[in-house]
Amino acid sequence: MxxxxxxxxxxxxxxxxxxxxxxxxxxxxxxxxxxxxxxxxxxxxxxxxxxxxxxVDLDSIESRMNIREALQRGDVTDAITRVNDLNPEILDTNPALYFRLQQQKLIEFIRQGKIAEALEFAQEELAPRGEESPEFLAELEKTMALLAFESSPAAPPAIAELLSPAQRLKTAGEVNAAILESLSxxxxxxxxxxxxxxxxxxxxxxxxxxxxxxxxxxxxxxxxxxxxxxx
Incomplete structure (x- = not known):
């Protein structure tokens, strides 16, 4: 050398x-x-x-942070409402992002032990989207697997991580990126x-x-x- x-x-x-x-x-x-x-x-x-x-309009920064905070505390409904108030086209033109938010909402139902609500929500909101996309179907199946393992330590890492804070952060990051993209x-x-x-x-x-x-x-x-x- x-x-x-x-x-x-x-x-x-x-x-x-x-x-x-x-x-x-x-x-x-x-x-x-x-x-x-x-x-x-x-x-x-x-x-x-x-x-x-x-x-960008600096008021949009506060809106983005409010959306991120809503997702980090598990309030997906509030986050979706805020995204639509900011710009309804963000979710209308991004079905993958909307699915991620709905998936996160399903995860929160399971986290809270609301099994009946989780099953109904999955059947009415996510199953139809899973039929449209193999990727969506795979994610739905992975999320529903949480019901089988519940809080068992035997749950595979790919399943258990859905209940981790990192999953909320990941969803919040995807939403934040989409908002920034909408603002060029x-x-x-x-x-x-x-x-x-x-x-x-x-x-x-x-x-x-x-x-x-x-x-x-x-x-x-x-x-x-x-x-x-x-x-």
Missing amino acids: SPKTIIRQEEWERRLHDLQVSKNDLNRLVMDYLVIEGFKSAAEEFSHEAGLAAP QGKDAKLVGLLKLLCWGETMLDERAEFPKLDLSAGTFTQSSAQNKQP
């Missing part, structure tokens, strides 16, 4: 200084993050301080994606070169021992 290239701190800092990133671009990244993650108050304040218009807004924060790309790039570079690493706790670059040995 060929030896790693050594990049001294002075050269590293010069290269970073030569990078041109406008303040406006940085502000847009921050605003994008605040909007997608649902920080309405912070987005309003940042919009005012940075003189930057928000990419990306569903993933660009800042998070950029940080992942930077981490990947640093890993690739680390395989080929010795370079100063940023110490986040101190806010300074640290030299590796290999660099310090250079004349």
Whole structure:
């Protein structure tokens, strides 16, 4: 294996200084993050301080957060009502998402021990949709399997996980993404994606070169021992 290239701190800092990133671009990244993650108050304040218009109506942020909170507490009916109040086309044009919400509602009936209601709801609301799609039918069958295992620890992980908090979060995430898409807004924060790309790039570079690493706790670059040995 060929030896790693050594990049001294002075050269590293010069290269970073030569990078041109406008303040406006940085502000847009921050605003994008605040909007997608649902920080309405912070987005309003940042919009005012940075003189930057928000990419969406900021009131929609509060609506999205109310919908997410409703799903996280298991109130699917309230969530569906709020989604339709925000934009009825979201569910009208996305049958898969509507099925996910109805599936979550069935899960909540089972969680609460309302077996009669669960059976009736599954037969009237979900069974017809299962006939339309093999995927829907498989999900319905998996959900109904909860009735066989109830709270038994012997339930397969794929079945038991339907009652976990992660299932509610998953449903809430799908709804949140659909709302953002309806607003012509990306569903993933660009800042998070950029940080992942930077981490990947640093890993690739680390395989080929010795370079100063940023110490986040101190806010300074640290030299590796290999660099310090250079004349």
